[in-house]
Amino acid sequence: MQENTFNQRILDWHTLYGRKSLPWQIDKSLYKTWISEIMLQQTQVITVIPYFKKFMRAFPNITYLANAPLDEVLHHWTGLGYYARARNLHKTAIDIRDNYQGAFPTEFDNVIALSGIGRSTAGAILSLTLGQNHAILDGNVKRVLTRHQSIEGWTGEKKVENRLWTLAEKLLPRQKADVFNQAMMDMGAMVCTRSKPKCNECPVSVDCTGLHSGAPTDFPTPKAKKKIPVRQAVMLIVCTADATKIQLIQRPASGIWGGLWCFPEFESIELCLDFLKEKGIKQFDKNELNMFRHTFSHFHFDITPLLIRVTSCTSLQSMEDPDGLWYNLNQPQKIGLASATKKILATVNNTLEKDK
Structure with a gap:
């Protein structure tokens, strides 16, 4: 050449x-x-x-x-x-x-x-x-x-x-x-x-x-493929009784979705419910939303969103978290959201609209 x-x-x-x-x-x-x-x-x-x-x-x-x-x-x-x-x-x-x-x-x-x-x-x-x-x-x-x-x-x-x-x-x-x-x-x-x-x-x-x-x-020669592992988690979506606010937490600066706002993550629905019980949240409506897969470069992440609509406002005080905020669905704050969070928010909005 x-x-x-x-x-x-x-x-x-x-x-x-x-x-x-x-x-x-x-x-x-x-x-x-x-x-x-x-x-x-x-x-x-x-x-x-x-x-x-x-x-x-x-x-x-x-x-x-x-x-x-x-x-x-x-x-x-x-x-x-x-x-x-x-x-x-x-x-x-x-x-x-x-x-x-x-x-x-x-x-x-x-x-x-x-x-x-x-x-x-x-x-x-x-x-x-x-x-x-x-x-x-x-x-x-x-x-x-x-x-x-x-x-x-x-x-x-x-x-x-x-x-x-x-x-x-x-x-x-x-x-x-x-x-x-x-x-x-x-x-x-x-x-x-x-x-x-x-x-x-x-x-x-x-x-x-x-x-x-x-x-x-x-050409170019692809990287040798490895079997991509799969992780599973339940995302806990705690919603106020008037369906206007949802709790988000900020993830650590390092790791996946570093510094972005997401939902609290648990290994199972049972552990979500145990967490709510520990916080004194007893009166709520529960709705398990459709599981979806989010794929990263090195693993698949199967996410099951669990929507909890708390019917007693006073009990929400126990949910305050120094790393969290109440995200306003009607007037969203300008914060960094993980793409999975945005997808869940869209599903939650549709679900809450149908329940009105």
């Missing part, structure tokens, strides 16, 4: 077909690129766009983001998943506010030292915004390179990843690094897609060894 012809074909393709009007590409800034790159990790562009626009309205610059309560940041992230990204954004904004006078750093070593920013993300931020000569290696780029060169092995394996980094740096043109990096990401997203690559539209198909092998989708 001749690197210069590969580069030029990719650049020529981008001139004709590349994405040039995404929200973070307009009035480009380090801040916008940083936010978009974090949001785009594990998430498709079409999903990110409305979240990005809303996030920018709420936090127009780094200082706004740093000064905002974490709960407000998580609220604007609700539904995007992988919430550690939002917690790292907030932490990094505070770091930049306090140590860089609120201006995003422009030196690679300073950027990669920030929370939640790795080698590829740092390269993307600096190359896409400032045109600095840094290679990138996100999922889209990995797919293009592994197919074009028939590189076998799971891309998360260090040996394979190092080989890809060497290739990415070798292919990076001395000029137009920003255009080339954007073009490679667009290629992976628009042409060299996971399951149905449009090889007839690819500018580098003529020397793509994956295509000529007859099985381009064999």
Whole structure:
């Protein structure tokens, strides 16, 4: 493969077909690129766009983001998943506010030292915004390179990843690094897609060894599958007698749904009822809602929501929790909700409406 012809074909393709009007590409800034790159990790562009626009309205610059309560940041992230990204954004904004006078750093070593920013993300931020000569290696780029060169092995394996980094740096043109990096990401997203690559539209198909092998989708090599374990839990939904408020608790900062608001979790309905008994809650209506499955990257979570509508208001005083709040169904607070919590709230609202 001749690197210069590969580069030029990719650049020529981008001139004709590349994405040039995404929200973070307009009035480009380090801040916008940083936010978009974090949001785009594990998430498709079409999903990110409305979240990005809303996030920018709420936090127009780094200082706004740093000064905002974490709960407000998580609220604007609700539904995007992988919430550690939002917690790292907030932490990094505070770091930049306090140590860089609120201006995003422009030196690679300073950027990669920030929370939640790795080698590829740092390269993307600096190359896409400032045109600095840094290679990138996100999922889209990995797919293009592994197919074009028939590189076998799971891309998360260090040996394979190092080989890809060497290739990415070798292919990076001395000029137009920003255009080339954007073009490679667009290629992976628009042409060299996971399951149905449009090889007839690819500018580098003529020397793509994956295509000529007859099985381009064999690359990249998938990670060896393991049986995903299943966890089960009952979520306790305690509702006031007038059906206007529901108790939520804030989860610890680390772990699944870190810092988000959820329902108390128990191993069984019996343990839920024992908990209510301990709290002196004796007068209530009980409704076991349909179980549903929430899937994380490393396990399935089967959740059974148990709706408890307390009929005696005085007994609710015993339910006060320093890590909890009474969530107003009519005037919801702006807090970070786990996606499973949002799903349960929708089901509870429908159930309560039918009971009126």
